[in-house]
Amino acid sequence: MSQDIIAIVGPTASGKTDLSLSLASELDGEIISADSMQVYIGLDIGTAKVDLENQTIPHHLIDIVEPNEDFSVAEYQELAEEAIIEIQKRGKRPIFVGGTGLYIQAALDGLLFPEPKRDEKLRQKLLAQAEELGNEYMYRRLLSCDEESAQKIHPNDIRRIVRALEVYIKTGVPLSKLQKEAREFTPKHKAIWIGVTDERQILYNRIDARVDKMLNNGLLEEVTALYENGLSSNSTAYQALGYKEMIWYLKGLVTMDEAVRILKRDTRRYAKRQLSWFRRDKRIKWFSHADFADPSSLHEAVFEYITFCDLDA
Incomplete structure (x- = not known):
């Protein structure tokens, strides 16, 4: 074609x-x-x-x-x-x-991205935590709740780390699982x-x-x-x-x-x-x-x- x-x-x-x-x-x-x-x-x-x-x-x-x-x-x-x-x-x-x-x-x-819409208040809270506690802390936090997503994200890519954490906090489901379901x-x-x-x-x-x-x-x-x-x-x-x-x-x-x-x-x-x-x-x-x-x-x-x-x- x-x-x-x-x-x-x-x-x-x-x-x-x-x-x-x-x-x-x-x-x-x-x-x-x-x-x-x-x-x-x-x-x-x-x-x-x-x-x-x-x-x-x-x-x-x-x-x-x-x-x-x-x-x-x-x-x-x-x-x-x-x-x-x-x-x-x-x-x-x-x-x-x-x-x-x-x-x-x-x-x-x-x-299909069944992710929740951005929660700006939650996002700013997480960014403030990153500013206070450091990227490494936020990355370890993501590893504990969504290891698969964390392995795909650079430890200093704080925007993506925060987004994945935001999705998990809002839904209780890891972002990697939502994306895997979408791929089916x-x-x-x-x-x-x-x-x-x-x-x-x-x-x-x-x-x-x-x-x-x-x-x-x-x-x-x-x-x-x-x-x-x-x-x-x-x-x-x-x-x-x-x-x-x-x-x-x-x-x-x-x-x-x-x-x-x-x-x-x-x-x-x-x-x-x-x-x-x-x-x-x-x-x-x-x-x-x-x-x-x-x-x-x-x-x-x-x-x-x-x-x-x-x-x-």
């Missing part, structure tokens, strides 16, 4: 963006970002956003939220559905690309799932090189501007990889060398978590750069697979 949805997933720095641009050009597609940090305006270098001004291929769900605003998976789900409908109405092909697994699953599987529903959209990866050490080397490139391209200056313009320590954007480490440096909490070391280490750990998430999904057809002479050969193999993939089989 010429309008079958494609989903390109995989760990950070695996080459998803280049593949998506190649496929969009070949298949007359439009790209829907599935990156939880690329939604934020001004988080450009650290999130490896494409240069939209110099792009001929339409992109969706990038730069749609101010850095201090909250943005939920349910909101992404709604906007992604609108994007799918608009793209297909134009006779184009929706191509999801990104490493935020929950976003892509929400959009394509139509996950029949997928809303059929899609061709493509996974891109590489040998672990090569991927880690590429991550290190990407961090160096971001710094050379002005990551520190970008973060400084956001920080000076009032980026809140309680915001999700503040917790983004590359941003919190640079802010630690600006606050004098770490040296630049230490900030860079932590950023590279945590990005490698994030890539490992991404792979663990996606490996569970048996719909994904994996392509490793290790099996191809160069990226263009991998792109050709993916294109051939998509061409002959029958979602109705």
Whole structure:
């Protein structure tokens, strides 16, 4: 089907963006970002956003939220559905690309999120406790009531820790259990799932090189501007990889060398978590750069697979 949805997933720095641009050009597609940090305006270098001004291929769900605003998976789900409908109405092909697994699953599987609505009073109370007692205390608290969710969340990602605690306190049910129940529903959209990866050490080397490139391209200056313009320590954007480490440096909490070391280490750990998430999904057809002479050969193999993939089989 010429309008079958494609989903390109995989760990950070695996080459998803280049593949998506190649496929969009070949298949007359439009790209829907599935990156939880690329939604934020001004988080450009650290999130490896494409240069939209110099792009001929339409992109969706990038730069749609101010850095201090909250943005939920349910909101992404709604906007992604609108994007799918608009793209297909134009006779184009929706191509999801990104490493935020929950976003892509929400959009394509139509996950029902039986989570309670945000309780701002409870949320502020939990944030105040985090401020007083520390992120580590809140993380241990989450481990005690929802270990599965805690294992998927970085110990310093206080926004997600607080959200998971908020859900448990409001419902008495772990967020991970609610999400697991939601996944039992029949997928809303059929899609061709493509996974891109590489040998672990090569991927880690590429991550290190990407961090160096971001710094050379002005990551520190970008973060400084956001920080000076009032980026809140309680915001999700503040917790983004590359941003919190640079802010630690600006606050004098770490040296630049230490900030860079932590950023590279945590990005490698994030890539490992991404792979663990996606490996569970048996719909994904994996392509490793290790099996191809160069990226263009991998792109050709993916294109051939998509061409002959029958979602109705």
